[in-house]
Amino acid sequence: MTRLYNFSAGPATLPDAVLARIREDIPEWQGLGSSVMEVSHRGAEFMALAAAAEERLRSLLAIPAGYRVLFLQGGASLQFSAVPLNLLRGRETADYVDTGIWSHKALAEAKRYCQAGVAASNAEQADFAIPAQQDWQLNPDAAYLHYTPNETIAGVEFHWIPDSGSVPLVADMSSTILSRPLDIDRFGLIYAGAQKNIGIAGLTVVIVREDLIGEAMACTPGLLDYAVQAKSDSMQNTPCTFAWYVASLVFEWIEAFGGLEAMAEYNRRKAKKLYAAIDASDFYRNPVAHECRSWMNVPFLLADDGLNAAFLEQSKATGLLALKGHRAVGGMRASIYNAMPEAGVDSLIEFMAEFECRA
Numbered sequence: 001m002t003r004l005y006n007f008s009a010g011p012a013t014l015p016d017a018v019l020a021r022i023r024e025d026i027p028e029w030q031g032l033g034s035s036v037m038e039v040s041h042r043g044a045e046f047m048a049l050a051a052a053a054e055e056r057l058r059s060l061l062a063i064p065a066g067y068r069v070l071f072l073q074g075g076a077s078l079q080f081s082a083v084p085l086n087l088l089r090g091r092e093t094a095d096y097v098d099t100g101i102w103s104h105k106a107l108a109e110a111k112r113y114c115q116a117g118v119a120a121s122n123a124e125q126a127d128f129a130i131p132a133q134q135d136w137q138l139n140p141d142a143a144y145l146h147y148t149p150n151e152t153i154a155g156v157e158f159h160w161i162p163d164s165g166s167v168p169l170v171a172d173m174s175s176t177i178l179s180r181p182l183d184i185d186r187f188g189l190i191y192a193g194a195q196k197n198i199g200i201a202g203l204t205v206v207i208v209r210e211d212l213i214g215e216a217m218a219c220t221p222g223l224l225d226y227a228v229q230a231k232s233d234s235m236q237n238t239p240c241t242f243a244w245y246v247a248s249l250v251f252e253w254i255e256a257f258g259g260l261e262a263m264a265e266y267n268r269r270k271a272k273k274l275y276a277a278i279d280a281s282d283f284y285r286n287p288v289a290h291e292c293r294s295w296m297n298v299p300f301l302l303a304d305d306g307l308n309a310a311f312l313e314q315s316k317a318t319g320l321l322a323l324k325g326h327r328a329v330g331g332m333r334a335s336i337y338n339a340m341p342e343a344g345v346d347s348l349i350e351f352m353a354e355f356e357c358r359a
C-alpha cells in the first residue's frame with residue numbers, strides 16, 4: 001500500500017519526512033531503550049525536547065519576548081472557554097467577529113461567561129465573505145476582540161490582520177497557523193489545535209501576551225488557567241508527550257523547508273493554481289469572495305450536484321482522499337495545508353479536468 005494524497009480538513013496529512021522520523025524513533029528513542037511515548041515528561045530528554053520545540057516555534061514565528069507559549073490539551077474548542085475565563089479580567093463584555101461555523105462556536109461558548117457581542121457578521125453573505133473593517137461595531141469596553149482568521153469549513157480567510165485598537169486581539173488560528181509569517185505583536189493571544197498545520201490531534205498551542213495572564217475568573221479550572229500552565233511550563237499534569245514530539249518534528253521540517261516565507265510562497269502557489277482551475281471551468285465553482293479565499297481549505301461545488309457521489313468515488317479510486325465537502329457547504333473541499341505536496345494539488349487538478357471531460 002502506498003501513501004495517497006489526503007485532502008482531509010483535520011486530522012490532516014503529515015509530511016512524509018516526519019512520518020519517516022517517527023517510524024525510525026519507534027520503538028527506541030535517544031538511546032533510552034524506550035519510545036518517546038513511554039518516557040517521563042519530567043526526564044531530561046523529554047524536557048529538552050519540549051524546550052527545543054518551543055524555541056523552534058518561537059524562531060519560526062519570530063515570537064517576541066513578552067509572550068508565553070503553552071502546549072496544552074483539549075483542542076481549539078476548549079480554548080473557546082479558556083479565552084473568556086482568562087481574558088475577561090473583570091470586564092463584562094467581549095467582541096466576536098462572526099465569519100462562520102468556528103466563530104459561531106467560539107461565540108456560543110463565550111456567552112456562558114459574559115455578554116459576548118457580535119462586532120461583525122457575514123451571515124448575509126452566507127458565510128462566504130468578510131465584512132470590511134470600517135463596518136464593524138467595536139465595543140470600547142470589550143475585554144478582547146476574537147476572530148477566526150481561517151474558517152476551515154467555508155474556506156474563508158483573512159489576508160489581513162484586524163485593527164483592534166487598544167483591545168487585545170484574539171485569534172483562532174487552528175487551520176492557518178504556520179502557513180505564512182505573522183506579526184505576533186499585533187495579537188494578545190493566538191490559539192491553534194495541532195491537527196492541521198502543527199502535527200496531530202491532542203495538542204493545542206497557545207501564544208499569549210504575558211500581561212494578559214494572571215487574572216483568570218475564580219471559577220477557572222486550574223488546568224485552564226494560563227498562569228498556572230505558564231508557571232509549570234505546560235506540565236501542570238502529564239502533557240500529550242507524543243503530540244508534542246510530533247510538533248517538534250513538524251517545526252524542524254518547516255525550518256528545513258526554508259521557514260515561513262518559503263512556506264507562504266508554496267501555499268500561495270498551490271492555492272492559486274487550484275482556484276485558477278476551478279474558475280476556468282463552468283463545471284466547478286468556488287462560492288467564496290475572491291479577496292478572502294483560503295489558502296488552506298478550498299471548497300468547490302459541481303454545477304450538477306447529482307455527480308457528487310461519482311466524483312468522490314472516482315477521485316478516491318485515483319488516490320485522492322477525503323474530498324467530501326462539509327455538509328454545511330456541500331460539494332467538495334480540498335484542504336491543502338502545509339504538508340500537502342504541490343504534486344498532490346497537480347493530481348487533483350488533473351483529475352478534475354478528466355472528470356469534467358467524461359461527464
Ligand SMILES: *Cc1c(COP(=O)(O)O)cnc(C)c1O
Nearest residue numbers: 075076077102152172174175193
Ligand atoms: C479544526 C478547528 C477547530 C476545532 O479544533 P479541535 O481541536 O477539534 O477543538 C476550531 N477552530 C478552527 C478554525 C478549526 O479549523
